[in-house]
Amino acid sequence: MKKRKVAAFLMAMLMTLSLAACGGSGDDAKTDGNGMDGTQTDGGEEIVELRWLNKCESEAEAAIWQQLADNVTKEYPNIKVTIENTDWTSYWTKLPVELASGSAPDLMYMHFSRASDYKNSMLPLGEYIKDDENVNMDDFYSGILDCFTFDDEVYAFPYDFGPYVMYYNKDLFDKYKVEYPDEETDWEEFLEICKKLSVDGNYGTVFCSSCDYYIPQVLSLGGEVIDENGTFEITDKETTDALQTLADLINVQGYAPKIADTANTVWNWEQFEAGNIGMLIDGPWCVPNVINYCDFKVGYTIVPAAQQHVTTINGSGLAVSNTTQHPREAYLALQSLTGPAAQQILAENGRALPSRESVRNYYYEAMSEQEGLEEAIKASLDIGIPYHVTENFSEVSTILNSGMDVVFSGEATAEEAAKDIQAQVDALLK
Amino acid sequence: MSVPEKKAGFKRKRKSDFGVALVFLAPNLIGFLIFTMIPMAFSLVMSLYDWPLTGEHTFIGLGNFVKLFTEDVLFWKIMKNTLVYVVAYVAFNVLIAMGMAVWITSLKKANEFFRSAFFLPMMIGIVSSTMIFKWILSDAGLVNSLIRFFGGEAPNWFGSTSTAMVAVVIVSVWQGFGYNMVIFISGLLGVSQSVQEAAKIDGANAVQTFFRVTLPCMSPSIFFAVVMTVISSFQVFDQTFVSTMGGPNNETNTLVLYLYNNAFKYQRLGYASAIAWVLFFCILIVTAFLMKQQKHFVNYES
Numbered sequence: 001m002k003k004r005k006v007a008a009f010l011m012a013m014l015m016t017l018s019l020a021a022c023g024g025s026g027d028d029a030k031t032d033g034n035g036m037d038g039t040q041t042d043g044g045e046e047i048v049e050l051r052w053l054n055k056c057e058s059e060a061e062a063a064i065w066q067q068l069a070d071n072v073t074k075e076y077p078n079i080k081v082t083i084e085n086t087d088w089t090s091y092w093t094k095l096p097v098e099l100a101s102g103s104a105p106d107l108m109y110m111h112f113s114r115a116s117d118y119k120n121s122m123l124p125l126g127e128y129i130k131d132d133e134n135v136n137m138d139d140f141y142s143g144i145l146d147c148f149t150f151d152d153e154v155y156a157f158p159y160d161f162g163p164y165v166m167y168y169n170k171d172l173f174d175k176y177k178v179e180y181p182d183e184e185t186d187w188e189e190f191l192e193i194c195k196k197l198s199v200d201g202n203y204g205t206v207f208c209s210s211c212d213y214y215i216p217q218v219l220s221l222g223g224e225v226i227d228e229n230g231t232f233e234i235t236d237k238e239t240t241d242a243l244q245t246l247a248d249l250i251n252v253q254g255y256a257p258k259i260a261d262t263a264n265t266v267w268n269w270e271q272f273e274a275g276n277i278g279m280l281i282d283g284p285w286c287v288p289n290v291i292n293y294c295d296f297k298v299g300y301t302i303v304p305a306a307q308q309h310v311t312t313i314n315g316s317g318l319a320v321s322n323t324t325q326h327p328r329e330a331y332l333a334l335q336s337l338t339g340p341a342a343q344q345i346l347a348e349n350g351r352a353l354p355s356r357e358s359v360r361n362y363y364y365e366a367m368s369e370q371e372g373l374e375e376a377i378k379a380s381l382d383i384g385i386p387y388h389v390t391e392n393f394s395e396v397s398t399i400l401n402s403g404m405d406v407v408f409s410g411e412a413t414a415e416e417a418a419k420d421i422q423a424q425v426d427a428l429l430k
Numbered sequence: 431m432s433v434p435e436k437k438a439g440f441k442r443k444r445k446s447d448f449g450v451a452l453v454f455l456a457p458n459l460i461g462f463l464i465f466t467m468i469p470m471a472f473s474l475v476m477s478l479y480d481w482p483l484t485g486e487h488t489f490i491g492l493g494n495f496v497k498l499f500t501e502d503v504l505f506w507k508i509m510k511n512t513l514v515y516v517v518a519y520v521a522f523n524v525l526i527a528m529g530m531a532v533w534i535t536s537l538k539k540a541n542e543f544f545r546s547a548f549f550l551p552m553m554i555g556i557v558s559s560t561m562i563f564k565w566i567l568s569d570a571g572l573v574n575s576l577i578r579f580f581g582g583e584a585p586n587w588f589g590s591t592s593t594a595m596v597a598v599v600i601v602s603v604w605q606g607f608g609y610n611m612v613i614f615i616s617g618l619l620g621v622s623q624s625v626q627e628a629a630k631i632d633g634a635n636a637v638q639t640f641f642r643v644t645l646p647c648m649s650p651s652i653f654f655a656v657v658m659t660v661i662s663s664f665q666v667f668d669q670t671f672v673s674t675m676g677g678p679n680n681e682t683n684t685l686v687l688y689l690y691n692n693a694f695k696y697q698r699l700g701y702a703s704a705i706a707w708v709l710f711f712c713i714l715i716v717t718a719f720l721m722k723q724q725k726h727f728v729n730y731e732s
Contacts, residue, residue, distance in 0.1 A: 093694050100483040100697075121484065209677065260569050260589040263675035395696050405678030409590050417679075424503065 045078040048329045052337075053095060053105035055316075056085035064349050071345075072336045079329050081107070081337075092394065104321040106330045107337070110156045112147035112315050113389045113397075122155040123320040128331040129154060135335055139356040143386050144315035157338035160352030161315030162283035163380035164216045165373075166304065167290065170297035172197060172278050180299055181279065183379055187221070187306035190279075194255035197278040204255040204278045207246065207408060208268035211400050213281055215312055215387065218242045222307035225400070226388040232396060232425045234418045243407060243414035251410035262405050283314055284353045284377055287370055291350065300376040302383065311380050312387035315355060353377065391429060399424045473703040481700035494704035504680060504688070511595065512664065512684045512712075518599045519606075519663045524656060527607040531614035532640070545615060549608035556605050560672040563601040564588065588674050591681040598669050598682050605669075606662075610655040617651030618644065649728045657720050664713050685709045 052069065056062050062085050069081040084105070086094050091109065098104055099121050110118065129135055137145070137154075144161035148154060166181065173180055178196045181189070194204025207214060211225070218225060223242030225234050234240070249255040257277075261267045272280045273293045281303055290298045303311045318337055320330040336342060343354035347363035354360045364374040390396045403421035406412040452459075477494055481487040498505050530548055534541045551559055566572045567587035574584035587597040621644050629643045645652075667686040670676055676683030676691070685705060693702035 096483045096697050097694075257569070258586045258589055259678075260586055261564065261674075262589055262677035263673065392696075398691075398695070402677050402679050405589075406591055409586065409678060411591050427501065427503070 047078055047080055048326050049080045049082060050106040050324075050326065050330055050333055052081050052083050052107035052318075052333075053091075053098065053109065054083050054085050054107075055088055055091045055109040055111075056083075057087055061351060064345060064351050067345055068337050068342045071342065072333045075336050076329070076332055079333055081333055099321070102323075104323045106321060106324040106326065107334060108319055108321055110148070110317050110319045112144065112158075112317070113387070113393045115148050115156060115317075116150065116389070116391060117393065118319075119150055119155060121321055121323075123322040123324065123327055123330070124153045124155060125157075125320070125331065125334075126153050128328075132331075132335065135339075136356075136358075139340070139358050141315075141355050141357065141381075143313050143384065144317075144355050147315065147386060148317055148319075156317040156319035157334055158315045158317035158355035159338045159343060159346060160285065161313060161355045162285055162353045163313045163377060163384040164213075164281050164283050164303060164311045165376045165380050166279055166281050166301050167272070167286075168279045168299050168301070169272070169275065169277060169294075170299045172202060172275070172296070173299075178278075181301050181304060183302055183375075185301070185304045187304060190304040190306075191253075191255070193278065194249065194253070198253075198255045202276040202278070203257050203271075205249065206256050206268040206271045206277045206280055207250065207259060208265065209259055209262040209401050209405055209408070210265045211397055211404070212314070212387075213268060214243075214246055216281060216303045216310065217246060217306075219310045219312065219385075220303055220306045220308060221245055226390055228386075228388055230388060230390045232390045232429065233422070234400070234425075235415075235422050240414040240418045243404070243418070247407045247410065247414060250408055258410075259405070259408050262402070284373065285351075287367060287373065288350055290370065298370070300370065300372040302376055302379050309383045311384050313381075313384040314387050316352075317355075390425075395428060396425055399428065473706055476700050477703035477707050479700040481698070481703070483697035483699060487700065490700075494701050495708075497701070498704055498708065504683070507680055508683050508685060508688050511680075511682065512666075514595060515599065515602075515666055515684060516660060516663045518595075519602050519666070520656065520659050522599065522603045523607045523610055523659055523663075524652070526603060527610035527655070528614055528652075530607070530611045531618055534611075535615055535618045545612065548611055551605045552608045554605070556602075556668040557672050559605045560601050560669050563597070563604070564673055567597055567600075589678060591678050594674055594678055594682045598666075598673060601673065602663075602666065602669050606659075610659060613651050613655050614648070617648035620651075621647040646729045650730060653720075653724060653728045657717060660716055660720065661713055664709060664716075685712075 054065055056065060062083070065083055065085070069083050072079055072081050092114070095108060095118075099118075104121065108122075110122070115122075129137065140158060141161050144158040145154065148156040148158060168181060170180065173193075176196055176199070178193055181193060185193075197204040215225060218239065221238075221242035223236070223239035225239060226232050234243075250258055257271060259267060264270070268277075268280055269282070269286065269289055271277050273289065275294075275296055302309070318334055320327060320334055324330045338355075340354075340356050340359045343352070343356050344359040344362050346352040347354050347359055348366050350363070350366050353363050364377075367373050400421055403417050403424070407414050407417045478489060478491060479487045480490050480493065530544075534544050534548075537544065567574070569584065569586070573587075577584045585593045587593050625647065626639055626643055629639045634642065665686050666684050667690065670682045670684055670687050671690070674682045676687050686709065689702050689705040689709065692698045692705060
């Protein structure tokens with residue numbers, strides 16, 4: 001009896017161990033060893049070592065970031081940037097733990113949708129920008145810079161941005177002799193295309209359990225989930241109708257496959273890459289997927305208009321942590337890493353659509369083989385609005401995504417699910 | 431007079447033993463303190479705080495528990511999911527393990543081969559087996575292709591709220607029954623031949639012998655298997671983390687996954703610690719109940 005109890009006791013506590021392991025939120029362990037070891041440059045300056053926690057998904061991408069870090073040292077011989085790469089999902093576990101345990105990195109990756117949640121951990125850049133004659137703030141695309149600006153204070157510099165555009169499988173269109181979609185394609189024509197393509201196990205389009213992909217279409221259909229003030233309101237009739245219209249594409253018309261894996265936020269891409277999906281909506285940061293994994297021709301155009309021509313704009317940037325020992329040097333490194341030269345490298349490698357207008361053409365040149373991409377991006381910028389987020393968006397988006405699962409699987413109507421989602425979000429944000 | 435003397439002698443002896451015992455126990459005891467006792471106490475303290483990962487933590491008494499039980503709509507759904515999983519998993523696991531154990535012990539040949547074969551999934555690891563099942567149960571996968579071949583309607587296993595938990599239970603049972611099977615095999619082999627022969631002579635048929643004689647004789651191993659399986663199934667995490675992340679619509683969200691999400695995704699360490707203690711008491715109550723029932727069902731030969 002006692003033994004069993006102890007066993008139960010032990011097992012139940014195994015998980016709490018992992019919690020306690022990162023519970024100590026003291027200011028101990030600030031042992032970054034930030035270049036205090038007396039190493040010097042040739043000029044005799046003290047070398048400052050900066051640690052950069054970055055989000056990165058592949059070896060190829062890591063090489064590009066390394067090049068950018070090396071260039072910082074070329075520009076400022078006394079600054080050395082060490083990169084630590086982590087993939088998207090782990091990044092959002094690792095960053096908060098490091099911040100909490102007092103071992104924050106000097107530089108960090110920041111996604112526009114998380115910026116407000118991490119505002120208190122980022123260094124406000126206003127005074128550094130004021131003292132800096134070289135930084136050309138007007139060069140940044142203002143829509144994405146705004147996402148990193150709170151109360152007129154800039155907290156991060158964007159290195160990329162992008163509007164959601166429509167990717168389409170040209171080979172599939174050719175096979176069924178369907179005309180390619182273009183900027184004039186409206187909702188009726190979009191449905192018509194879907195109908196023609198949804199034969200022989202193919203589908204016109206595809207969804208996935210992540211709101212990022214369908215919010216542009218919801219807006220286009222006249223709905224709105226989050227408004228520009230960050231207010232979450234999903235129960236409006238226009239919005240539930242739009243969501244229902246999209247879900248019906250799966251369950252009524254059969255124009256899109258049933259979502260088989262709701263945990264996978266790139267499930268739609270896996271289907272598209274397999275070659276039997278006609279159209280998919282995502283940002284230009286996914287063009288490398290086309291280059292690396294699609295053995296068919298892909299075309300690009302803007303998100304088709306239903307009630308209105310609209311799409312959302314997203315982006316990422318880098319920030320300085322507010323606990324860094326070397327704010328001055330970290331700012332200089334940040335400026336270099338998001339400067340025109342760095343963004344040119346990102347553009348030439350097809351990694352990012354530069355947030356700086358002065359080097360954006362390098363991206364279009366690098367992507368010249370992707371027919372229609374440049375036109376699609378430029379046209380989308382005209383109709384693009386920022387992707388509005390709420391406070392605590394990581395949790396809100398989880399509620400939205402899981403609540404919508406039953407709508408996309410046809411097990412509940414959008415109206416029913418919306419009430420449920422709204423109640424959960426309200427309870428969270430109250 | 432002799433009694434106190436004896437007692438004193440015993441006491442002295444025990445005292446000297448205690449020091450030695452402590453030295454021998456020290457490595458284990460230190461580990462137990464550092465990795466179990468202290469974190470446990472710490473998590474109890476944390477559960478009484480609003481404890482975000484960054485920023486100030488404030489004492490809120492039983493606030494986390496009150497919120498969990500009265501405000502958190504998701505919590506009761508997760509509680510229900512966890513119980514459904516525990517009941518389904520334990521039942522299928524024990525039944526299949528028992529069936530396999532009886533079948534394998536009855537084999538004249540190759541029983542070692544089958545024993546290893548069915549134990550093998552335990553060695554693969556739950557993450558890999560879940561990945562494999564994700565493909566087997568995918569739309570173009572083996573199972574749905576077979577269902578379509580025979581003219582049935584193929585379910586959207588992990589993607590539909592009505593089948594997601596079924597799929598998770600299938601993966602877990604496939605992966606986990608081998609362990610109980612091995613315990614049952616040793617239990618079956620431990621039942622003395624003479625008792626079974628006596629039953630046969632008394633005119634019991636095979637079914638009667640199994641249910642009236644064999645099963646009661648191996649009840650200690652069944653009890654052990656059930657208790658351990660119940661405890662481990664309350665802590666289901668890997669399967670749902672890999673296959674569904676709790677989806678669709680939280681239909682496969684269970685206590686430990688919810689605990690993990692609260693701690694590491696939403697950064698509410700105090701709340702997560704409260705969930706850990708709720709889980710602890712769930713396991714404690716169920717285990718205590720099973721222990722209490724033990725005397726009715728379990729037959730220790732001695």
